[in-house]
Amino acid sequence: MKKEDLHNVNWDLISDILTDKASENQKAEFENWLNQNDSNSSFFNKIKEIWLKTGNLSHFYSADTNYAWEIVKSKTVQKHTKVVKLKRTLSWAISAAASLLLIFYFSKNIRSPKEATLSTTNNSIIAYKLPDNSEVDLNYQTEIKYNKKFIRKNRELRLNGEAFFDIEKMKSKPFIIHTEQGSFKVLGTSFNISSYKNDSLLSLFVKTGEVEFFSENIKGSVIVKKGEQIHYNKINKKLSKKKNKTENFIAWKTKELTFDDLTLEEIAAILKRVYNTEIRFENENIQQIRFTAQFKGQSLDKILKVIAITFELEIQKTDDYIKLLEVKNEQTKGQNN
Amino acid sequence: MTEKNLFELIKASDEKAFEILFRMYYEPLVSFCIKYVNDRDLANGLIQEVFVNIWENRKNLRPQQPSPYLYRAAKNKCLNYIRHLNVKHEHHKEFELEESFEEIITDETNDKLVLIYNSIDKLPHQCKRIFIMSRMHGLKHKEIAEELGIAIKTVKNQIGKALKHLKTDLSHLDILLVISILKLFSNKF
Numbered sequence: 001m002k003k004e005d006l007h008n009v010n011w012d013l014i015s016d017i018l019t020d021k022a023s024e025n026q027k028a029e030f031e032n033w034l035n036q037n038d039s040n041s042s043f044f045n046k047i048k049e050i051w052l053k054t055g056n057l058s059h060f061y062s063a064d065t066n067y068a069w070e071i072v073k074s075k076t077v078q079k080h081t082k083v084v085k086l087k088r089t090l091s092w093a094i095s096a097a098a099s100l101l102l103i104f105y106f107s108k109n110i111r112s113p114k115e116a117t118l119s120t121t122n123n124s125i126i127a128y129k130l131p132d133n134s135e136v137d138l139n140y141q142t143e144i145k146y147n148k149k150f151i152r153k154n155r156e157l158r159l160n161g162e163a164f165f166d167i168e169k170m171k172s173k174p175f176i177i178h179t180e181q182g183s184f185k186v187l188g189t190s191f192n193i194s195s196y197k198n199d200s201l202l203s204l205f206v207k208t209g210e211v212e213f214f215s216e217n218i219k220g221s222v223i224v225k226k227g228e229q230i231h232y233n234k235i236n237k238k239l240s241k242k243k244n245k246t247e248n249f250i251a252w253k254t255k256e257l258t259f260d261d262l263t264l265e266e267i268a269a270i271l272k273r274v275y276n277t278e279i280r281f282e283n284e285n286i287q288q289i290r291f292t293a294q295f296k297g298q299s300l301d302k303i304l305k306v307i308a309i310t311f312e313l314e315i316q317k318t319d320d321y322i323k324l325l326e327v328k329n330e331q332t333k334g335q336n337n
Numbered sequence: 338m339t340e341k342n343l344f345e346l347i348k349a350s351d352e353k354a355f356e357i358l359f360r361m362y363y364e365p366l367v368s369f370c371i372k373y374v375n376d377r378d379l380a381n382g383l384i385q386e387v388f389v390n391i392w393e394n395r396k397n398l399r400p401q402q403p404s405p406y407l408y409r410a411a412k413n414k415c416l417n418y419i420r421h422l423n424v425k426h427e428h429h430k431e432f433e434l435e436e437s438f439e440e441i442i443t444d445e446t447n448d449k450l451v452l453i454y455n456s457i458d459k460l461p462h463q464c465k466r467i468f469i470m471s472r473m474h475g476l477k478h479k480e481i482a483e484e485l486g487i488a489i490k491t492v493k494n495q496i497g498k499a500l501k502h503l504k505t506d507l508s509h510l511d512i513l514l515v516i517s518i519l520k521l522f523s524n525k526f
Contacts, residue, residue, distance in 0.1 A: 009497070011493055011494055011496070011497025011498075012490065012493045012494075014497060014500075015471075015478065015492075015493035015496045015497060016478075016493070019471065019477070019478065021477070021478065046504055046508075047500050047504060050500055050503045050504050050507065051472070051500065053453060053507075054453060054457065054468075054472050054473075054503065055472055055473075056450075057450065057453055057454060057457070057473065058472070058473045058474075058475075059360075059363075059364040059365070060360040060361065060454060060473070061360070061469050061473040061474070062364060062473070062474075063474075064363075064364065064367075064381070065359075065360055065363050065364055068359075068363055068381060068384075068385055069356065069359055069360065069363070071385055072359060072385050072388045072389060072392075073356075075385075075389045075392075076355065076388070076389055076392035076393070077352040077355060077356075077392070133466075169485065169486050170484045170485070171483045171484060171485075171486050172480070172483050172484055173484070188486070
């Protein structure tokens, strides 16, 4: 480092010289620096050599190579990876969820890979890095598709299902997400979209930055800012927007839940999205019980156990759903603990 | 890591070695394959299959120079594909005679490519990204600054930082020799 300081290196100037962008003035300035002493010129020659040398590795990093590597990686080194790399913010519970069966594949036809597909099943969620370094987490039964020209042209993809996006900022290339019900355009931000084909409701929750929403049935576009959410009903074409109090929206990813005076019926709907398990009730009285609590990284079993103990309920499990019942026998009450 | 021991490392399931082998040979092999099948998308798919097969059968790899092995595997893949299609290819015989690819690159050069790749790989994330955008993708400083939402001055400084790191890291290489061989290498493809 000290040695280079002696050369009094102006990297601005050297970058312009190497990329042929230097003006006449800069060239004169450069010549002047170069001729100051022999060590300057030998220093520059070494830098120039590095520049030339690395240029010969261009094909290592070309868009075609990057794209093909994603495909080959998914069929080779990543094929047996059950646990996907998760972001630091996620708790142990989601790691456990992600370690469930992971289905990860690209376009079935390897011979013409124009489109890449990434999907999850009934019992898998995954975290994935897109070619532009943006990150996406897919909830259960979700699919995204994107074109081979993803980076070279616009960054566009199709989504069916629910996903949380953390978009890498690229000013000249907006990131566009198309769904059945409408499209979203963003620059650099993080947000959650839920748009299942067989669900009449589309919802968007913006965690940071802002997102623009378009739909055939809406004039212009709707800007959704940090902390806001919108719901769009594709049947009656109604759009509603509100400030979101909690981030239950992305709880399927973070496993952080806040229930603020909600009925068990409402809580069951949230838990279904987060844990992909249906919860039923013996009767309407139970459905209407109100509950306030916060959970961080807990399993569904633990959450239901807390609810059951609080309201003296009994948990009954079947293969397809979990049912909450009133405790009939006085003696069995205490045994839940 | 040198080119020669890439196969040994891959045999031991080293994922980085597999990625380097892939990045080093993917495009040259696709260009080579197009001569046989005359279709870029098809060539891409075939070469991807070649690499998937290598990974799947990595336990059987022997320590050897990857280049002749890869070109032979690519050629066989293409010929099998053509035979499979049962299409009479007029230039078929001519292609079979073409074996010159084995002489294209000397061991030493590719060993150095591996070193350069590893050196670039060690750069900090943002610095690496900017350097690759500038040097490998040929973007202008202004374009990079706009893409990343940073100042042009930062772009230039990051490029300088990358060059400084590479210069130190690669100072032991016989640079001029490498350049001349690399020029030969890039002309061939």
